[in-house]
Amino acid sequence: MSIAAIEKGATQPGDHLVRDVSLPALVIHDTALEHNLRWMQKFVSDSGAELAPHGKTSMVPALFLRQLQHGAWGMTLATAVQTRAAYAHGVRRVLMANQLVGAPNMAIIAEMLTDSMFDFHCMVDHPDNVKALGEFFAAKGLNLNVMIEYGVVGGRCGCRSEAEVMALADAIAAQPALKLTGIEGYEGVIHGDQAVSGIRAFATSLVRLAVTLQNKGAFALDRPIVTASGSAWYDLIAEEFDKQQVRERFLSVLRPGSYVVHDHGIYKDAQCCVLDRRHDLSEGLRPAMEVWAHVQSMPEPGFAVIAMGKRDVAFDAGMPNPIKRYAPGVVPASGEDVSACTVTAVMDQHAFMTVAPGCELKVGDIISFGTSHPCLTFDKWRTGCLVGDDLCVIESFDTCF
Incomplete structure (x- = not known):
């Protein structure tokens, strides 16, 4: 023992x-867990998106495998160490929803990238990080997939304006070891009485930026990844792709994590709001x-x-x-x-x-x-x-x- x-x-x-x-x-409780796995996978699939659940919620590899078995496209993780833990338990596609900062952390990812079956994407939001990543992975003879992180003023990480996003795309293009594979945002830091309208505006801007970057030829993928969504507002993010009629041009990925076990508090309240917005959902x-x-x-x-x-x-x-x-x-x-x-x-x-x-x-x-x-x-x-x-x-x- x-x-x-x-x-x-x-x-x-x-x-x-x-x-x-x-x-x-x-x-x-297994019955509720199984319900949640099926419910979220169906919601995401019906929305024409893919699911990459945020594994930092549980850090339980047994749950990661259950999520993948139910159809998840990959897993989202927050750190290089979390990514290594997931990889050790068989996860082979990871979105790291943070910047990869620091040579020891870069080395952890570089070790896994020697496996050609490992599909990894991390975020960048500043030219300094782009330069450091480009130089490190070039020296290793490896390519690194990066996604531009787009944020909001007063929020968390991410470029604060559309102009910063476009400038960062140019910085990435100047680093041969880096491949721009998509754009990412996190709406969970938008709060207040006007949160819904603020999140809708953010989602609109995120998708518009993706279109602009694609038209510019900035992406290394024919169908770039556009990803957002925590555990509270995934329905609003999912709707935006249809509004701009660009779903077929991008791989939209939603990444809620807490849904896997849900809760009796803040996410229970958030789910009630989802059901109020989406009358077609009979049960949460x-x-x-x-x-x-x-x-x-x-x-x-x-x-x-x-x-x-x-x-x-x-x-x-x-x-x-x-x-x-x-x-x-x-x-x-x-x-x-x-x-x-x-x-x-x-x-x-x-x-x-x-x-x-x-x-x-x-x-x-x-x-x-x-x-x-x-x-x-x-x-x-x-x-x-x-x-x-x-x-x-x-x-x-x-x-x-």
Whole structure:
């Protein structure tokens, strides 16, 4: 047994969550997971696009393979190290949705590029990075596929104007080792009361730039990649290609990541907005991930301390949501609704929970919790378990953080 498995509990197929699994535990429900995989792949395919899910959400190679088996075109990753982890587990097409900066990181990618089956594209947004990449990969005798990143003022990375994009395309053309394969943008940093109109305007500009660059002959591909979309606004991005009637000219790639397990918080809210905008979608994504933990102490009436804290669950986008209470060791397990209870604070290893009137809890009881922002729950764990509807473990999985 590995040290990682010991640290947060090793599970075996057939183990039951309320009887055999060391808690707290990261839990994914297989039925909801399978629904989400099929739902998003169908949505993207019906939109005439390809799916490159952002793997940084989970960094679970077993989930990467499930996504690819369901039809994903490739995977999106954030760093060279993440890319190496995905490659080691069989992923052979990667969009790295960041600039590749620093010689040690360039060396990681260069090593994988010696495999002719590895299709890799990274972002660039500044002439200095273009020059550094061009010189490094030329010295290695390798070609590197790059995509121009287009951003918004006050946002994250990316060229801040259409003029900067065109100038950067010229800088790329001056580097023989670099091949311009597309253009990328990230709309998730556009917020506020006018977010929808702002995102539509950004998408319009992104596609218009792609057309201009293609007409200029700037791309190394006959069908260049145009990619955007996080986990909240993928529907608006998908629509823009049809509006400008250029879908056949480009390979449009959407890259949401959190959809794979969804959540009980910010992405649940975002999904409601998607369904409001798209009345043709009869059902949305389902929350598939939970953290299960024991009631550790009942020191005062109406107050419970849960054996789960900042090291186990995300807290950046809202507190964990109590879902059900289970009696420890009782199989078959019948959960009791405890959603009226409220987590008010989390410490390193403890959560404070107000117990709703009429809810009877005991020390040792098991509570399932929903989370908000799955990325920052996954990264707390080295192992987790996939469970069936009977709450028995189907398989355990490892993360690669």
